[in-house]
Amino acid sequence: MSGVATYRHTQKAPLGLLVYAVAIGMFLGAWFTDLQSVSFILVLVGSLILILGSAFQQLTIEDEADQIAIRFGPLPLFRKSVRYDDITDVEVGRTTFIEGWGIHMSPRGGLVWNLWGRDCVVLKLRNSVLRVGTDDAENLASFVNKRLQN
Template sequence: MSHYHHTQRAPTCLLIYAASAAFLVSAWAMRGLPAGAIGFLIGSILLAVLAAAFHHLTVSDESDRLAVRFGPVPLFHRSVPYDLIVSAEQGRTTLLDGWGIHYSLQGGWVWNLWGFDCVVLQLQKGKLLIGTDDAENLCRFVQERIADRK
């Protein structure tokens, strides 16, 4: 049986770092107003941590489950046992689906870093859309894994 591991990198974090820098500049500009300066400083730190959490999206096989992780700061991760996956197909998210982690208007959870290509996992309860720049290989891998259990 094959193994799957793929990491997608994207400039999403740069946008968040830019917002963090803007908050830091605002904190410095408001240094005469301590409450405002502290608020912007805290916001800057939180945005910097968030940016570090969205540098990349790694999807990997973990023997009995598929793991999806944003990183390198490990704030957001999810794994799905192969036993709970009913089907897998290539799909596309919409502009409204956007990036990040959220519930989609199409139904199901979206985990997406950048772009519109995704793999749609139909689960026993619900749906998971995993954004990736390697949709064809990820889809084929998951289809093979769930076919092996039959």
């Protein structure tokens, strides 16, 4: 799509390194403990923390021609794409304290995909609502609005 602006933004979790430190602490605890069952649990929980920490360290939102892609990473376990044709309206919003972070249903209806903070872009879809957390809400909403006008 020559001549058409594109969008790509990655938000990083400020506490991402702390998650890795906790996992390393669990592995060290497993290494130095004499109890095999405790060691096994520490390795198991540390591995789970390491995998989830890698899956939720950053949130990338990217224009992909006819859709917008939302991906947690760098371990790409969770991703979602929304076609521009399915978006009926877009606005800058804020998530509530209850909506929090991660991927889940919102008490206000629809889904929340949020890494950190309360700023978000509310994508009103044909049959639902998607709140996408970002530290670049104004630019993302502006970009999507321009795409909807084309």
